Amino acid sequence: xxxxxxxxxxxxxxxxxxxxxxxxxxxxxxxxxxxxxxxxxxxxxxxxxxxxxxxxxxxxxxxxxxxxxxxxxxxxxxxxxxxxxxxxxxxxxxxxxxxxxxxxxxxxxxxxxx
Amino acid sequence: xxxxxxxxxxxxxxxxxxxxxxxxxxxxxxxxxxxxxxxxxxxxxxxxxxxxxxxxxxxxxxxxxxxxxxxxxxxxxxxxxxxxxxxxxxxxxxxxxxxxxxxxxxxxxxxxxxx
Numbered sequence: 408x409x410x411x412x413x414x415x416x417x418x419x420x421x422x423x424x425x426x427x428x429x430x431x432x433x434x435x436x437x438x439x440x441x442x443x444x445x446x447x448x449x450x451x452x453x454x455x456x457x458x459x460x461x462x463x464x465x466x467x468x469x470x471x472x473x474x475x476x477x478x479x480x481x482x483x484x485x486x487x488x489x490x491x492x493x494x495x496x497x498x499x500x501x502x503x504x505x506x507x508x509x510x511x512x513x514x515x516x517x518x519x520x521x
Numbered sequence: 522x523x524x525x526x527x528x529x530x531x532x533x534x535x536x537x538x539x540x541x542x543x544x545x546x547x548x549x550x551x552x553x554x555x556x557x558x559x560x561x562x563x564x565x566x567x568x569x570x571x572x573x574x575x576x577x578x579x580x581x582x583x584x585x586x587x588x589x590x591x592x593x594x595x596x597x598x599x600x601x602x603x604x605x606x607x608x609x610x611x612x613x614x615x616x617x618x619x620x621x622x623x624x625x626x627x628x629x630x631x632x633x634x635x636x
Binding site for chain 1 (some may be wrong): 525527555562563564565567570612614616623624625626627628629630634
């Protein structure tokens with residue numbers, strides 16, 4: 408069965424520091440991968456997605472993610488975080504059977520230290 | 522583009538009453554809509570998938586008679602929580618996807634509190 412693992416429940420980084428959020432997936436075929444961000448009490452906003460092609464994907468708000476098939480990973484990175492980046496981040500994998508469901512990881516809460 | 526709205530954004534109701542939540546795709550036709558439930562500090566759990574004009578497909582463990590889903594048009598899906606109880610209190614989020622699209626676009630969520 409497909410699954411997504413985000414090993415870090417909570418990460419705190421200083422403003423201006425670099426960020427990497429980890430995501431590992433389990434899926435038999437080439438997955439469709441997503442990163443979403445959720446601010447408190449809000450819905451989800453798509454940061455970026457990978458379907459095929461270049462394994463380094465650029466997203467909104469200065470985020471990028473790299474698909475590494477050999478490691479079954481899709482880690483999210485940002486070179487310099489801003490206080491407004493504090494939120495919950497979800498990695499997700501899409502299963503493209505007829506159901507076309509997205510399976511979410513458990514999320515990583517990002518806090519920013521002033 | 523690809524904006525999804527939900528109404529209401531929050532609702533408080535008495536135990537035993539029914540509550541309807543609307544999900545609308547504002548600038549695209551949503552052939553498929555999804556309903557999720559999110560408990561505090563947890564991830565999203567898919568409740569059901571609905572295709573326009575068809576019956577919804579419910580995930581295992583989700584009571585279809587309790588959570589009624591209607592997807593009558595390409596821009597509107599509704600979730601009705603029937604005979605709500607306090608344990609139904611949660612954050613309900615919908616998403617929508619257009620024909621041939623791979624990406625789901627999410628609504629802002631509806632917070633339900635059942636007293």
